[in-house]
Amino acid sequence: MIETKEELDEIKKTCRSMVTRSSSLSAGAAVVPVPGVDVGSDVAILLRLIPKINEKFGLTPEQIDSLDTESKIMVMTAISNVGSKMAGKYITKKLIVMLLQKMSGKIAAKNVTKYVPFIGSAVAGGISFTAMKYMGNSHIDDCYDIALAAIESKQLPSAVTPASKPSALE
Template sequence: MSTSDSTDWTLIPGSQKDIEQVRERCRRLVRRRAMLSAGVSAVPIPGVDLMSDLSLFALLIDDINQAFGLTPEQIERLHPKVKLVAYEAAIGVGGMLVGKVVTRELILLLIKRSGVKLLAKQAARLVPLAGQLASAAIGFAVFRHIGYQHVEACAAVAQELLVVRPA
């Protein structure tokens, strides 16, 4: 049985051009969600922004994985050899959320990695108005940065899968 016999290639971008189109569409999605995150960050109620970021980011990761054909369900449908390539590529690019079920704990780990920025974001809230604006700006930047990293990781995995895709 060849890899093309059991792999649904329609889920994964089939060319460099397709990958670029999905990448750009996902980057726009990241920017829109980062703006939502920033808007919530400007609300002066402690904790609301973190809870909002967790849910917005979980949905974002799922949407990006789906767009690249890299949700856990989509990867499970791949031929075992192709599945191995997908997971090896994800590990190689540091894409810890590629092909994973996104949990609250996994997102909290990512947010903790951006700890200094988040600490500054929380400290900025203590200053009325200007602090809220700074908090929103920091929140936007962190959200966008993490989102863009995930888009690039997914694009790199999709690129690796082009290599094993039958002609």
Template sequence: MPRVEEIEAIRHECRAMIRRRAATSAILAAAPLPGVDVAADMAMLMNALPQISREFGLAPEQIEQLEEAERVALYGTIKGFSNSFIARAVTRKMIALLLARALGVRQAARFAPVLGQAAAAAISYRVMTWILNKHVEECYAAARAVEQIRLFGPGSVIIEGELADVDRS
């Protein structure tokens, strides 16, 4: 599990990777080859989501190695996220459902010449950055929660930069 200073650096590196992948997705969405963009988006997400989790130390096999208090803090944080990919095996079915919801408009837009392709590219870029940035922020929050437990112990939490003891009785 990365340390506090490493967590920020990982977040920054992941965001740069996301911009590159989203740009690739946009270029493929603008191409007039049906189905290529969806297949590429699925492949990118199947690769990127677990890679981001792994960078933050949140792949399933990495989580198994955490201390019990760290896992409790992690799962408590994850519970607050809707549809998180943290600690889950990413499947084609999950990605297909996510893309179907997010990219339905893109498929319709591409049938209009030139402007439709530009709109499809813009939509594709935005959807890829949204999905992957959401995952980065969830991983960031989860990694910070684990690091707080590691630094301050299971009975403490950080509230607006101040250390507070939690009375659990």
């Protein structure tokens, strides 16, 4: 379990590096002028990347299930408040495809530009890199916000402690 904001910031930095590497792989696949290769590779990349990010932040379903009840409720509430579609969930091909479909405009542009001689492949690679980086970094930001909420909730004193209860003599 992540205990400090400094630890959380380090995890965020590590995950951003993972996203950049994955985005480069996605761009490389987009340059290949074969229909469907890039989308298939994007799905495969995200099926590996998203669970790794969840794990780094302690937000896999197994990690959440291992928490005590109070912490589990707090994490699930934070996930709901942030509106994350991927934190705390089993990442399936169906979920990834659904998220990629939301970015279908960029994917369509990437597929069309791929066939423009010379510059088309470079443009397709750039679009692919940008789209993958956006998806990965957005997920990191969601996980960061969830984990930060968990850290902050642990640092807050409970509303009524025995020392703060007014006594009958007051």
